[in-house]
Amino acid sequence: MITVESLEFRYAEGDFFLHIPELVIEARATVAFIGPSGSGKTTLLNLIAGISLPRAGRILTNDVELTSLDDGARRDFRIRNIGLVFQEFELLEYLTVLDNILLPYRINPAMQLDQTVRDRAARLADSVDIGDKLNRYATKLSQGEKQRVAVCRALLPDPPLILADEPTGNLDPNNKDRVLDILFAYATRTGATLVTVTHDHDLVGRFGRTVDFRDFHASVRRGAVA
Amino acid sequence: MSNALYLAWRYLAYHKVKTAILITSITLIVFLPVGLRVLVRQSEEQLTVRAEATPLLVGAKGSPLELVLNSLYFQGDVPETMRYAQAIRVDTSRLALVIPLYVRFEAQGHPIVGTTLEYFDFRGIRIASGGGLTMLGDCVLGARVAEALGMGPGDRVITSPESVFDLAGVYPLRMHVRGVLEFSDSPDDRAIFVDLKTAWVIEGLVHGHVDLSSPEARAQVLQRDSTNVVGNASVVQYQEITAENLDEFHFHGDQEEYPITAVIAVPPDQRARTILRGRYSSPDDLVQIVEPTSVIDELLDTVLTVQTFVIAAVVVVGISTLATAILVFMLSLRLRRREIETMRKIGGSRSSIGWVMVSEIVVVIVVGVVLAGGLTVLTSRFGSAVIRAVIF
Numbered sequence: 001m002i003t004v005e006s007l008e009f010r011y012a013e014g015d016f017f018l019h020i021p022e023l024v025i026e027a028r029a030t031v032a033f034i035g036p037s038g039s040g041k042t043t044l045l046n047l048i049a050g051i052s053l054p055r056a057g058r059i060l061t062n063d064v065e066l067t068s069l070d071d072g073a074r075r076d077f078r079i080r081n082i083g084l085v086f087q088e089f090e091l092l093e094y095l096t097v098l099d100n101i102l103l104p105y106r107i108n109p110a111m112q113l114d115q116t117v118r119d120r121a122a123r124l125a126d127s128v129d130i131g132d133k134l135n136r137y138a139t140k141l142s143q144g145e146k147q148r149v150a151v152c153r154a155l156l157p158d159p160p161l162i163l164a165d166e167p168t169g170n171l172d173p174n175n176k177d178r179v180l181d182i183l184f185a186y187a188t189r190t191g192a193t194l195v196t197v198t199h200d201h202d203l204v205g206r207f208g209r210t211v212d213f214r215d216f217h218a219s220v221r222r223g224a225v226a
Numbered sequence: 227m228s229n230a231l232y233l234a235w236r237y238l239a240y241h242k243v244k245t246a247i248l249i250t251s252i253t254l255i256v257f258l259p260v261g262l263r264v265l266v267r268q269s270e271e272q273l274t275v276r277a278e279a280t281p282l283l284v285g286a287k288g289s290p291l292e293l294v295l296n297s298l299y300f301q302g303d304v305p306e307t308m309r310y311a312q313a314i315r316v317d318t319s320r321l322a323l324v325i326p327l328y329v330r331f332e333a334q335g336h337p338i339v340g341t342t343l344e345y346f347d348f349r350g351i352r353i354a355s356g357g358g359l360t361m362l363g364d365c366v367l368g369a370r371v372a373e374a375l376g377m378g379p380g381d382r383v384i385t386s387p388e389s390v391f392d393l394a395g396v397y398p399l400r401m402h403v404r405g406v407l408e409f410s411d412s413p414d415d416r417a418i419f420v421d422l423k424t425a426w427v428i429e430g431l432v433h434g435h436v437d438l439s440s441p442e443a444r445a446q447v448l449q450r451d452s453t454n455v456v457g458n459a460s461v462v463q464y465q466e467i468t469a470e471n472l473d474e475f476h477f478h479g480d481q482e483e484y485p486i487t488a489v490i491a492v493p494p495d496q497r498a499r500t501i502l503r504g505r506y507s508s509p510d511d512l513v514q515i516v517e518p519t520s521v522i523d524e525l526l527d528t529v530l531t532v533q534t535f536v537i538a539a540v541v542v543v544g545i546s547t548l549a550t551a552i553l554v555f556m557l558s559l560r561l562r563r564r565e566i567e568t569m570r571k572i573g574g575s576r577s578s579i580g581w582v583m584v585s586e587i588v589v590v591i592v593v594g595v596v597l598a599g600g601l602t603v604l605t606s607r608f609g610s611a612v613i614r615a616v617i618f
Contacts, residue, residue, distance in 0.1 A: 046571075051570070051571050071576065072575060075570070075573045075574065075575055075576070076573065076575070078572070078573035079573025082573070084572055086568070086571075090565075090568040090571075092565055092568075093240070094237045094239075094240030094241065095233075095236055099236065103569075103572065104572055104573065104574075105229075106229035106230075106232065106578075107229070107233075107572065107573075107574030107575065107578045107582070108573055108575045109575060109578065110575070113229065137240070153572075
């Protein structure tokens, strides 16, 4: 479950200001964040993930108040509990598909890479039809395949929360559906919470709940001072 | 740590060209000054060993360095010659074993060393195949010469003219290869040894032709009186010394006046050495006596000074190369900012991400240093052979 209370956030530079009095996302929910660009959707994802910290207010992610944790603890929490999917895939060009999927296990000692994990990564890749491309460099893949690799990377640690920032933004219609199918199937199978930022209103119907950031119009203010 | 190393390795393997350039830079930065020092030290050793094995050298006054380089390493310009009488002078003093040297001519690019049989005992070199010098016109080849010319006992080697424009010069001499010396890892390997008299034959001071006093040579006589016979231009000098024509070879003039380039003097003890040196201390003397070690030490002092400048230059180049390498690393970090940000967002720990970046530098430096170490080992192992090839 995600709970946001009296949230205030602004970047060090610029006039962006986000204020969310209250937002609750239940466990196992599938939620789409929609709204115009610059309305704070990605910012809220970052706050929920503990990547950014609010100026004021509380955020409980999976019942853990991330603001009470130090940077190292937040990172450990994130890598264990949150699967992040980005619009630009953010794959490492110098790694193969398999190494990209295994990346979370190589960049934090909280994750132990062993044969079980490798086997799971291979099965995960098989399940999204990239099992035959494990030794290819990510740069040699199509857009849809890249995003499937990125999704595998996010899902490999079996996170109870998936935060996807426009995961279908760079994909053709077929791949859009395919990537969402994978994410929804995972959420259904594991009972994970899925929060996705999207601009694609055709996809909104697939989500159990929509949070329209225009609802925060009184809260998302430009140039406002807390 | 192993994961960081793995990721760094993957990054470096993917960016092969950049990695190769960085590793090459680091390798050269480390190897150049170290390798240069190793080479210089080995050069010193090579030069010093030979000099230390040669107690004293007597030669015509002039450049001591020229004298030493010619007499010990058979290199450089030919020093001023002196009369063979100077060898007799040392010998009659009974202060040293005398080994005369006449190092002036070449055969097929290899120096010809005119000397006496004592030279071989003095240097401790033995015959590997064939025999020693027995007759005028014989020669023995140093091991490298035999290898280079593909010659052995029974072959003939022809002397080279001192100058291609020396039209009035002496005829080349076909020398008989009597033997090949054992490999001695010294300049002797690259020389052709002949008896001193053969060296004089090469110069034309000793020559052989048909007996002009015989009735058969009447057509070749230009002028004849009671004491002297002058041959005309049709008198052909022998270009090869054989058992048949050996008796026709004869000296012209006083042998004591014949030229040599140096005398190796081997005093039995320090006292004899000091006395002998004292005998050449007069400024009016036409010859000098030198200790090769002193001459080589002076040369090495100069080399060391040059080496210091070269190393200083290499260090400056190294610093600028290092600065460039650091710049490349910094630019690499900037280019990888997005990658670092992705790792941070996913939940990569600060230390792990830091290690990934540091490992890239560490791997490059370690590989560069290891390669430089390998090159240094190769240099110390094979450098002396290269040095010999260059300076001997």
